[in-house]
Amino acid sequence: MKNIVLGIAVTAVFATIIAISLTSVVDSTEPEIGTDAVTLLLNYKRIPAGDFIHVYDSTPFPIAQGHIAVKVDCNEAGHGIASLAIGVAPELEVKKLTMDNMVHELSSHGDMCLYHIDLPPEHGSMVTDVALMNTSSKSIRLGPTATVVMHVQSFGDEMEHKESTDMKHGDMGKEGMKMDK
Numbered sequence: 341m342k343n344i345v346l347g348i349a350v351t352a353v354f355a356t357i358i359a360i361s362l363t364s365v366v367d368s369t370e371p372e373i374g375t376d377a378v379t380l381l382l383n384y385k386r387i388p389a390g391d392f393i394h395v396y397d398s399t400p401f402p403i404a405q406g407h408i409a410v411k412v413d414c415n416e417a418g419h420g421i422a423s424l425a426i427g428v429a430p431e432l433e434v435k436k437l438t439m440d441n442m443v444h445e446l447s448s449h450g451d452m453c454l455y456h457i458d459l460p461p462e463h464g465s466m467v468t469d470v471a472l473m474n475t476s477s478k479s480i481r482l483g484p485t486a487t488v489v490m491h492v493q494s495f496g497d498e499m500e501h502k503e504s505t506d507m508k509h510g511d512m513g514k515e516g517m518k519m520d521k
Contacts, residue, residue, distance in 0.1 A: 374495055382412075382486040387474040392425060395488050396470040400499050402428070403467045406459035406492035410437060410472065413483045414453035418442055421480050425471040426461060428499075434475060435461060452483050459492070466499070 378396055387393060395408075412420045420437030427433050435441075437455040447453035460467045472488055474480050 374492075376492040378488070378490045380488040382472070382482045382488065383484050385482050385486065386479055387422065387472070387482070388479045389474060389477050392471040392473040393488075394469070394471050396490055396492075397429075397468060398492065398495060399428075399468045401468070401495040401497075402499055403459045403492050404494040404496040406490065406494075408457045408459065408470060409443075409454060409487075409489045410457075411452055411454045411485060411487045412437065412472075413480075413486070414442075414447065414449060414451070416450045418447070418449050418453060420453060420455060421474075421476075422482070423473050423475050424457060425469075425473045426457070426459070426467055427469060428466050429469040432469060432471070433461075433465075434473060452485055466496075468499075 380395060410424065412422050414420050418439040423437060424435045425432040426435055435457060441455045441457050443454040443456050470490060
């Protein structure tokens with residue numbers, strides 16, 4: 341009988357400890373770090389001259405850490421036929437897909453090339469919007485295995501939204517875009 345009472349007491353103590361530890365996890369004041377991923381299959385899609393495919397929008401939370409892998413047609417010099425527009429709409433910076441951000445082992449010059457860009461691209465820059473953009477003066481047609489894969493490991497704190505007098509969020513015209521060199 342003494343062993344049964346002792347067993348019940350020990351079980352009650354362990355149950356209490358577990359309940360307290362679970363409660364402290366639920367009531368934790370640590371911010372949650374969310375993740376997100378997007379995969380776009382773009383086989384044979386057309387992008388008219390100066391137009392774009394909007395890939396991602398995390399407004400009002402900027403991307404603190406992430407990356408984009410883009411597989412598109414490329415020329416013999418390793419330059420992609422499309423570019424990435426990255427930033428906070430409508431002010432986006434156009435990042436060209438070149439040998440500098442190419443994954444050489446998974447690329448075939450003159451055919452399809454894979455490019456990788458970290459997010460944010462520069463320390464301290466803000467990114468909520470990503471688009472695949474045709475910066476040329478002619479319509480482009482993407483190849484049979486064209487893809488965009490984006491993964492966000494974490495988001496920053498909610499940002500205050502500034503309304504432009506000329507454009508509203510989501511109007512990603514070329515007016516606010518800066519081309520990289």
